[in-house]
Amino acid sequence: MQNHPVYTDNDPQTEYSTLNLGPTHPATHGVFQNVLQMDGERIVSGVSTIGYIHRAFEKIAEHRPFYQITPLTDRLNYCSSPINNMGWHMTVEKLLNIEMPKRVDYMRVIIMELARISDHIICNGVLGVDTGAFTGFLYMMEHREEIYEIYEEICGSRLTTNIGRIGGFERNFNKIAFDKIRRFLVRFPPVLKEFEALFNRNRIFVDRTKGVAAVTAEAALSYSWSGPILRATGVDYDVRAMEPYSSYEDFDFEVPVGENGDVYNRFLVRNEEMWQSMRIIEQALNKIEKEPSDIFHADVPAFYLPPKEEVYNNMEALIYHFKIVMGEVETPNAEVYHSVEGANGELGFYLVNDGGRSPYRLHFRRPSFINYQMYAPMSQGMLLSDAIINMSSLNVIAGELDA
Amino acid sequence: MGKIANEELLQKLNDKFPGQVAETGADFGLLTVETNKESINAVLSFLKTDAALQFIYLTDLTAVHYPELEKPIGVIYHLHSLTTNTRIRIKVFLSLDDLHIPTASTIWDGANWMERETYDFFGVIFDGHPDLRRILNVDDMTVFPMRKEFPLEDPNRIDKKDYFFGR
Amino acid sequence: MSDIQIVEAPAGVEGSGFFATKLDQAVGLARSHSLWPLPFATSCCGIEFMATMGSHYDLSRFGAERLSFSPRQADLLMVMGTISKKMGPVLRQVYLQMAEPRWVMAVGACASSGGIFDTYSVLQGIDEVIPVDVYVPGCPPRPEAIIDGFMAIQKLVQTETLRRREEPKYQELLAKYGIQ
Numbered sequence: 001m002q003n004h005p006v007y008t009d010n011d012p013q014t015e016y017s018t019l020n021l022g023p024t025h026p027a028t029h030g031v032f033q034n035v036l037q038m039d040g041e042r043i044v045s046g047v048s049t050i051g052y053i054h055r056a057f058e059k060i061a062e063h064r065p066f067y068q069i070t071p072l073t074d075r076l077n078y079c080s081s082p083i084n085n086m087g088w089h090m091t092v093e094k095l096l097n098i099e100m101p102k103r104v105d106y107m108r109v110i111i112m113e114l115a116r117i118s119d120h121i122i123c124n125g126v127l128g129v130d131t132g133a134f135t136g137f138l139y140m141m142e143h144r145e146e147i148y149e150i151y152e153e154i155c156g157s158r159l160t161t162n163i164g165r166i167g168g169f170e171r172n173f174n175k176i177a178f179d180k181i182r183r184f185l186v187r188f189p190p191v192l193k194e195f196e197a198l199f200n201r202n203r204i205f206v207d208r209t210k211g212v213a214a215v216t217a218e219a220a221l222s223y224s225w226s227g228p229i230l231r232a233t234g235v236d237y238d239v240r241a242m243e244p245y246s247s248y249e250d251f252d253f254e255v256p257v258g259e260n261g262d263v264y265n266r267f268l269v270r271n272e273e274m275w276q277s278m279r280i281i282e283q284a285l286n287k288i289e290k291e292p293s294d295i296f297h298a299d300v301p302a303f304y305l306p307p308k309e310e311v312y313n314n315m316e317a318l319i320y321h322f323k324i325v326m327g328e329v330e331t332p333n334a335e336v337y338h339s340v341e342g343a344n345g346e347l348g349f350y351l352v353n354d355g356g357r358s359p360y361r362l363h364f365r366r367p368s369f370i371n372y373q374m375y376a377p378m379s380q381g382m383l384l385s386d387a388i389i390n391m392s393s394l395n396v397i398a399g400e401l402d403a
Numbered sequence: 404m405g406k407i408a409n410e411e412l413l414q415k416l417n418d419k420f421p422g423q424v425a426e427t428g429a430d431f432g433l434l435t436v437e438t439n440k441e442s443i444n445a446v447l448s449f450l451k452t453d454a455a456l457q458f459i460y461l462t463d464l465t466a467v468h469y470p471e472l473e474k475p476i477g478v479i480y481h482l483h484s485l486t487t488n489t490r491i492r493i494k495v496f497l498s499l500d501d502l503h504i505p506t507a508s509t510i511w512d513g514a515n516w517m518e519r520e521t522y523d524f525f526g527v528i529f530d531g532h533p534d535l536r537r538i539l540n541v542d543d544m545t546v547f548p549m550r551k552e553f554p555l556e557d558p559n560r561i562d563k564k565d566y567f568f569g570r
Numbered sequence: 571m572s573d574i575q576i577v578e579a580p581a582g583v584e585g586s587g588f589f590a591t592k593l594d595q596a597v598g599l600a601r602s603h604s605l606w607p608l609p610f611a612t613s614c615c616g617i618e619f620m621a622t623m624g625s626h627y628d629l630s631r632f633g634a635e636r637l638s639f640s641p642r643q644a645d646l647l648m649v650m651g652t653i654s655k656k657m658g659p660v661l662r663q664v665y666l667q668m669a670e671p672r673w674v675m676a677v678g679a680c681a682s683s684g685g686i687f688d689t690y691s692v693l694q695g696i697d698e699v700i701p702v703d704v705y706v707p708g709c710p711p712r713p714e715a716i717i718d719g720f721m722a723i724q725k726l727v728q729t730e731t732l733r734r735r736e737e738p739k740y741q742e743l744l745a746k747y748g749i750q
Contacts, residue, residue, distance in 0.1 A: 023660055142624070
């Protein structure tokens, strides 16, 4: 990466210019600031500044009961908030030793895989925009709307879904939701195929992305990378396969890996993951049909809020409702680390509980934060235009970066 | 390779560092050990380079503040051995008047920002860190906001003052 | 005949071969349908803005086809997402770089009031640093709500007199924020 001539300060012909890229630069898709030393079009060195939307999630979490932390997790990676929601719910369920029914697990899998698709749609679509092709983005966005409609059918919200509860879902999927999921599975594949046809062998796109920002597996592991960008370097680390949660062990899917970790490989890995996600959703739909259709939460009245009618008419339910809302449920004094495969990588929740109504300490292992720190070192010697598409392909989400 | 049993892992650590590593629990099967700041980097390097263990992946590095303890700041490392799919949690407790601990960024490049974040929130000083500055908060902040005594809301606000109810 | 609807002409006097109206109204009509928004998107609401600009909701129908990423040419500053105290000065700088006439729209709970983030690091509403014309509620607002807010801005633009920006009241408002 660094084999171009670097001029020194006392060379009279040239001197470096400083370029302040961000924090509101349109090409950075978020609030990232990089102060770059430029030698013409080449980046000599760079310093990343982050924290422009630091919202103190971890501090807030210490002051909120467990169920009120779900809305916070929404706003971590807002492109795929259901994964964050479910990751948090599963962390608490692990702490409380709640055994989930299979049907709930499969419902969660469907939602999480839809979220992964919607996240990858944005990432790959925007990568296309940054290399000069708006069309793919517009094609794909249409189908992200379909995913949002499915969310709406299930929880009433589009983006920050707040979907599910600790112990399951707040309501069952209705028939329209299932119909919409099935329709999505029919309508999306041709579009994705078309999208791949537009890009995969497109001369301009390939020239712009192939060999750009190639990363070795050793470097990626040393920087604790995870998710599609780590898999693009050839490491098949996927939390879904390695430490299956939410019954992922029941599903048949492949973990796509790349070869040299460049932007093109990352693009291909993400596309392939969308295909795999659709495979998983299809299997989950078939599995759900074999389960009793009225189960949508675990039978844990001490943690799962009872329906409102019962609260008004049933003494027991009223007591449970009061206890849950007031946070008077006994919780174990323990530490738990749970991770899920977020759209950007391993999303971990480190929860230290002291038996109170809110966590003693909650730390999010945020993949965007950890993935992004290699950005400035790897930009050295890169052309500015390459650095921009490198940033899009890292898919750093500002909310997750800054917490 | 299969998962390394907790006993085996602990045995190995005890053999290598006698008296330096103590087990403090294994909540949900995740072995948790405590060590001190003198041996933390040796422990981390051993775990990373040992041929049978290969904890090559630093999952997470953070801290927890326990104000009532004698050594109130606990620095927490989560390591993951990708080949054997084993995780381990390592804790080092520091007292408030000596918040120094050697940096792990010499072992993993990725520890760089995690340590900066820990410094930003808790004031832990990682000796030998290449660039220990605040990362998420504004540069001129003087306190460490994740410590328990620091309030969640902005203490300087006046718009929430209420004549009858106070803040 | 096509079924394309065109905007209604402002009230005026019409005769054979001429149409007379107030300059304010004619300019307002033109401006309101060619607003160049500057998307200052920091977080979640920015993703909903992407949906608003995308093929499904298509903000371009309202004359805002051209996003101006440079504040110098923008008419409308759309602030979407949490503004932290670290970001506050940047936002102010962007506002100052915009030329008059300029409008500001605070999209979402965070930009309007700080939202659920009542913490030490978050600015409790962008109206602490710059004046705001329209607030759009929601966390995040649906694209329809953003479009509704945009139409409210259009209404403002249409009805504003050309000299409003020179009025003492407006000068006073800016002075309150320390803007000359």
